[in-house]
Amino acid sequence: MPDPLILAIDNGTQSVRALLFDLRGDIVAKASAPLLDYRSPEPGWAEHDAEGFWQALCSACQELWTKPGADRARIAGVAVTTQRGTIINVDAQGQPLRPAITWLDQRRTDTVPPIGPLWRSAFTLARVSGTIDYFRGEAEINWIRAHQPQVWEATHKLLLLSGWLNYRLCGRFADSSGSLVAYLPFDYRRRRWAGKRDWKWQALAVLPRMLPELVDPGVRLGEIGSEAARQTGIPQGLPLLAAAADKACEVIGAGCSTPHVGCLSYGTTATINTTTKRYVEVTPFVPPYPAAIPGAYSTEVQVFRGYWMVNWFKEQFGHHEQSRALLEDVAPERLFDELANAVPPGSMGLMLQPYWTPGIRVPGREAKGAIIGFGDVHTRAHVYRAILEGLAYALREGKERIERRGGVRIRELRVSGGGSQSDAAMQLTADIFGLPTARPHVYETSGLGAAIDAAVGLGLYPDFDAAIGAMTRVGKVFTPSADNQRIYERLYREVYLKMYKRLQPMYRDIARITGYPRQL
Numbered sequence: 100m101p102d103p104l105i106l107a108i109d110n111g112t113q114s115v116r117a118l119l120f121d122l123r124g125d126i127v128a129k130a131s132a133p134l135l136d137y138r139s140p141e142p143g144w145a146e147h148d149a150e151g152f153w154q155a156l157c158s159a160c161q162e163l164w165t166k167p168g169a170d171r172a173r174i175a176g177v178a179v180t181t182q183r184g185t186i187i188n189v190d191a192q193g194q195p196l197r198p199a200i201t202w203l204d205q206r207r208t209d210t211v212p213p214i215g216p217l218w219r220s221a222f223t224l225a226r227v228s229g230t231i232d233y234f235r236g237e238a239e240i241n242w243i244r245a246h247q248p249q250v251w252e253a254t255h256k257l258l259l260l261s262g263w264l265n266y267r268l269c270g271r272f273a274d275s276s277g278s279l280v281a282y283l284p285f286d287y288r289r290r291r292w293a294g295k296r297d298w299k300w301q302a303l304a305v306l307p308r309m310l311p312e313l314v315d316p317g318v319r320l321g322e323i324g325s326e327a328a329r330q331t332g333i334p335q336g337l338p339l340l341a342a343a344a345d346k347a348c349e350v351i352g353a354g355c356s357t358p359h360v361g362c363l364s365y366g367t368t369a370t371i372n373t374t375t376k377r378y379v380e381v382t383p384f385v386p387p388y389p390a391a392i393p394g395a396y397s398t399e400v401q402v403f404r405g406y407w408m409v410n411w412f413k414e415q416f417g418h419h420e421q422s423r424a425l426l427e428d429v430a431p432e433r434l435f436d437e438l439a440n441a442v443p444p445g446s447m448g449l450m451l452q453p454y455w456t457p458g459i460r461v462p463g464r465e466a467k468g469a470i471i472g473f474g475d476v477h478t479r480a481h482v483y484r485a486i487l488e489g490l491a492y493a494l495r496e497g498k499e500r501i502e503r504r505g506g507v508r509i510r511e512l513r514v515s516g517g518g519s520q521s522d523a524a525m526q527l528t529a530d531i532f533g534l535p536t537a538r539p540h541v542y543e544t545s546g547l548g549a550a551i552d553a554a555v556g557l558g559l560y561p562d563f564d565a566a567i568g569a570m571t572r573v574g575k576v577f578t579p580s581a582d583n584q585r586i587y588e589r590l591y592r593e594v595y596l597k598m599y600k601r602l603q604p605m606y607r608d609i610a611r612i613t614g615y616p617r618q619l
Contacts, residue, residue, distance in 0.1 A: 103175035105553045106333065107546035108156060110134075110181040110260060111345060112203070112367050115152070117159040118546040119169055122559060124570030126541055128169040130162035138198070143205035149187045149195035152260060153267050160331040171334050177268070177323060178342040178553035180545050183280040185260040186239045188250055193266055196250045200239045210245035211235040211302070218298045227384050233464065235302045238282035244304040257283070257309045261344070266311075268331075269321030269339045273312040277343025277389045277552075283310070287386035288378050290315070290394075315393040316343045317556035317563075340556040343391035346399065348548025349515045350374055351391045353539045354571035356563065358398075358507040361498055363528065363536075365518025369405020369453075369490050371497045372397045379505045381497075391548050392563045398505055400497025404456045405490050406518045411455070412486055416479045432521055435483065439523035442484040444530060444583040445590055448472040449481045451489030452598050462599050465606045469598065487524050488587075491531040492595045498532065512536040513573065515544040525575075530583040531591065537573035547571065 102122055109116045114134055119127040136151035163169050184202035189195055200206075214222075214231070222228045235241060244251045258266065259281055262274035276290040284292060284299035292310055293299050314320060320339045328335035342348055346364060350372045355362035357374065364370045374390050379398050381387065387396035413421065413435070420434040454466035470485060498509055512534050518524045519538050529536035541547055551566045560566035609615075 101170070101173050103557075103559060104170070104173045105550040105557075106174050106177045106337075107342075107543075107549040107553070108159070108177065108179045108264070109345065109348075109543065109546040109549065110152060110156065110179070110264065111545070112182050112201075115155040115159045116543065116546060117156075117163040118543055118550070119163065119174070120547060120550040120570070122554065122569065124541065124547055124550070124572070126543060128163055128166035129543070130159050130166060132156075132158035132162070137201070141206070145201045145203035145205070146198040147185070147201055149199045149263060152199065152264065156264060156267075157330045160333060164332050171332070174334065174337060175559065176338040176340050176553045176557045177333060178340045178549040178556075179261055179264050179268070180342045180345050180348040180549040181260040181264065181278070183259075183278070183344045183346065184282075186281065187258045187260065187263045188243065188254045189256050189258060189263070189266075190253050191255040193256075193272075195263075196253055197243070197247065199260065199263075200243075204239065206239075206242055207236045208242040208245045209236065211238075211241050212304050214298065214301045218301060225384075230384055231298075231302065234282060238303055240282065241304050251304070254309060256311060257305060258311060261342075262311045265320055265339065265341075268323055268327045268333075270324045271312070271321045273314060273320050273341075275316050275318075275320075275341035275343055276313045277316040277341070277347050277391050279313070280344050280346075280388050287389065287396075290389050314341050316341050316391050316552045317393065319556060338557065340553040342549035342552040343389065345545040346370055346372065347389065347391040347397055348545045348552070350397055350548065351551055351563070351567055352541075352544030352546070352548030352571065353513040353515050354567060354573070355513055356392065356567050358505060359510045361501075361509040361512045361534075363494055363512055363514045363519075364516045365406045365490075365514060365524065366516035367404060367407050369402040369494060369516075369518075370399050371494045371501065372399045373501055373505065373507070373509065375505060375507070377505070379501075381501050381504045391552055398501050400494070400500060402453055402490060402493045402497075405453060405493075406516060408453060408455050408486050408490070409518060412483055416482070436521055436523040438480045439484045439487060439521075439527075442480050444527065444580075445586045446481045446485040446488060447476055448474070449477055449485040450590065450594055450598065451482075451485040452595075452602070453486070453489040453493050463603065463606075465603065465610050466599070467606045467609065469602055471598070484523075484527075487518075487521075487527055488531065489595075490518075491524075491528045492591055495532050495591065496596070510534065513539055515539060515542075522577075525577045526580075527583075527587075529577040529579045531587045533579050533584050533588070535576055535578050537576040540572045540574045
């Protein structure tokens with residue numbers, strides 16, 4: 100009898116991918132559909148048609164069945180992983196009431212639910228009142244209640260994108276605890292909805308009845324329904340297993356299941372994660388996220404819109420390479436690697452601080468991007484390499500915070516996401532961190548992580564250690580260059596770590612004078 104396959108559906112920011120994995124973690128067949136329905140009705144807003152997410156999933160699945168090796172009879176189960184923090188309001192019939200508010204959205208509201216005097220006093224004593232107010236103002240559900248009360252009154256369930264797709268596939272309002280990364284009343288320590296006395300019920304305009312059921316990663320959510328089978332081509336009755344959010348799935352899909360292995364994600368948001376059984380707040384009062392392994396946590400540090408900066412550079416300054424790539428029929432990434440490799444390590448003193456998007460919590464909400472050290476020798480190639488180096492410096496700073504708070508030294512790195520396909524980015528990452536840095540054996544690590552959750556849930560492996568050991572392995576490994584490492588060590592210690600402290604007062608002045616970014 101042929102070995103079973105697992106269908107992983109990965110709904111990212113730019114596309115939905117349908118991936119068939121075997122039990123060795125190899126991709127048997129894949130297909131994708133672009134996400135084209137993003138819109139920004141107001142500056143800083145980011146919305147997407149909720150039905151558009153589902154239609155893209157259906158398109159990706161239907162295309163998958165045309166690929167060689169896509170044998171539906173071999174599929175043992177299905178799992179879904181999605182972008183985080185995307186909210187969808189649905190009515191009692193499961194119909195969306197408004198477009199989804201995505202994780203890229205920057206709207207805020209000053210009309211927020213009041214917090215009782217006891218909690219307010221406690222927050223004042225702990226000096227976290229600003230953090231709590233930021234949380235309330237950023238919460239999409241508070242904005243909807245304040246500005247679209249008719250939508251709020253009609254809301255039967257508040258779902259994350261993962262819960263919405265799970266509902267469309269199996270007809271149950273349920274989600275994975277591993278997907279809960281959002282402004283919702285979630286208890287991150289216990290990985291379940293917050294208790295009745297938790298302050299989040301006061302800070303957020305939500306009722307318990309509006310929230311879906313939660314299960315752990317690997318638990319069966321239901322089975323593929325008849326209408327979902329008709330639209331997607333997935334066989335009716337197949338088990339639907341809970342997975343986790345895309346970053347959490349990336350971590351285990353890259354084989355990072357222990358605290359000494361750091362997982363870098365060079366995606367739209369750049370992150371460094373480790374997996375731990377301990378509840379560790381790397382940033383005080385900012386919880387670790389649920390891992391894709393039940394009972395575990397991801398100690399994550401983010402550079403918001405990290406590798407988005409690379410795309411920003413390509414769009415603003417990379418037209419020559421993109422035109423050449425079309426003419427020469429080569430991947431644009433290869434030509435951008437040539438651009439980075441034409442510049443020596445350290446970019447001849449050009450240093451970049453990658454806080455391109457306002458509103459981040461760390462290092463501070465006033466943070467802005469900066470490039471210092473310009474001279475007449477510098478070209479756009481130096482700027483490009485400085486972006487890659489700045490992102491790696493910021494993630495190394497995150498690594499050191501994780502080590503200080505978690506008490507475990509990171510000894511090796513795995514890198515996922517679009518940036519991992521760049522040899523130049525991989526090598527300078529190894530040099531800046533001073534650690535061996537490896538690509539996973541497959542690029543689609545989020546999908547693989549979801550497949551691992553499904554494989555364990557289906558009993559195809561006895562536990563997560565066995566599944567991760569069998570389904571993940573490293574590809575190419577980049578080792579640090581001693582000469583490059585010496586240059587980067589000095590630039591990191593003597594320049595980069597001092598930049599934010601020196602520039603912070605000016606960032607605040609810029610915001611005060613221009614109103615951008617808006618401050619609390």
